[in-house]
Amino acid sequence: MNISNNTTTPISINATASAGFQYIGGVVTQVLFGIIAILSIVGNALVLALFSYSKQLRNYSHGILIWNLALVDLLTGIFIIVTPAHIIREAYPDPPPGLAGSLFCKLIGVETFTFSFGVISMSILAILSLERRYGVVKPYLHARYFRRNRTKIMIVFAWIWGIILNVTNIIQGVHHQGSQPPCGWESLAGGPIVQKTVYGILFVLRFLLPLLCIVICYANILAHMRSTIRDLTEAMDKKETVTYKIAKKVTITCAVTSLAFLLCWLPNQIYFTLINFQAATINSDIHFVTKLLILFNSCINPFIYVSINHYYRQEFIKMMRLNNYSGYKSRAAMMSLSLANTNSPTE
Template identity: 20%
Template structure:
């Protein structure tokens, strides 16, 4: 090797090392920050659930707790291990560790999909069962549904991870010294099955349930247009009745003009008229209060269901945004592996994991009780005080 070639090689190695160092710093700062936010955010959800009875007593929030447990595991396992993988460019843990990692990763990323379905069902049952909802949906049933989700995903992906080759006879040559992939994902038919089972079916189910909820809310909202109270016409009735009594009092029964009798009659009629007016006014006031209380109660119920529907719609929208690119990339990768660059795989995979990062912020933005607990746990009491003052005034209004 000549001197010039030696210098060029040294310069190239130095440049490559500098690039690797900058890249690793970027990965640690950006990706490590996202991983930390995922872990802390979901921990806040779990702590808020455990310490606030206003949150834990609602059945729907038990599904949110389950969602946060899965998302927390994504941050602790999937994203943390992938951070090491990104820095080393190779899989340094071997075959057994790879399969255990894949099992955990596939389970904790697909349990939230099942959870969102049950959250949608819970909202649908709340609207359709109405007063029978507390009897129909209990914590025991919610716990059974949650156990079923985890059991199904563990068994399903456990089979795919450890006994796919003995069952199907297909064998893919995967070098576990630098790569970690699920053998089943190399088959186009399996990718179609996965998309149908864990994306299309949940999406159609959630969309149908949301449409039913939306129609229910829209029908309820038609009766909330305030009209003039009917009692206003009744308030005029005592006046006409009193006028009639006044005209009637001017005519004496025997046609005489006895001033004493007339004065006494006037006082009695005036007293009777005042009593009637007071009685009618009290009746009108009571009727108005009853009407206002009934309308306010229905309005609060409508607002509660509408807010829940909006929250669920946002969760579903984020789910589509995070999962659809991953499945499209996976499907294209099975048809033409060289057509999908490595960067596309990294972006879509991490976008899927980032769904676990976004979820706690959705709860903070949509749920007042979660938001209050987050601010308290983070020590931002001043922000909570500033936030609660306009909220209280708007609620009173």
């Protein structure tokens, strides 16, 4: 998953409080959000089921990272449904007054969780690029740095980091009792200079640094792969060639996943930067399209895994065949029991 935290900028940066934002788009956009949510939930649930079925997949460090990406995308799909601004909109029941309404707006109404999932995904993709870099370029160090327990610790850090970097949502989210939409924004204390400084730093931490990490790692991997192909061609070592091909397939899958994420995020991040410098308008049609593109990213990864990686595709087919076979045996057993009961003597 995956959405940018750009709506945390109030409509008027100079205002002390904003009176909420208007819902953008009509029924068509609500349907689009609904389709994205369903695809995200179903597709990523299948990915999680695949990892539960395949012990080999979940034992690899890159498998643990991809499993977490699928979990984040699935949760994004769920929060697309429960967030008022996406599908339900005006029909969403008004939050209760007081603390409950305030918490609802701070955590759900202004999409704190949804935004956090995007930053978590970006962090996990950065970790995944490092994992692939060590797995391909420095395999002798891979086992040291990316043991299962260490990989899990990195993932926990990514989750905590993603939430911390979106604490501004909690600070700025406000509940306007009786208004529609019920949740709005208030400016950060300190005025426009503080606002620009804070979101400039957040842009670097959320997007720019992970982006640099991903680009540098995959550029290094690409250069190494080119020299490896040349060396393997000269040596004609079949065992080394097979090992290289397996690593290459996994790396390509991870690289395409990262590229898709970056392409979906980049337009929104550029537009968000322009908003903070008052060079663009918040909640415009362009802004809405960039947000829709980010949410769309939460449902495409399962298609990437299955279409690009032959091993994932094979494991998925095996899982589906096993489920069909289990269902067939269950139906056969029930039919046999039914026939036995029918043919048994009665008193």
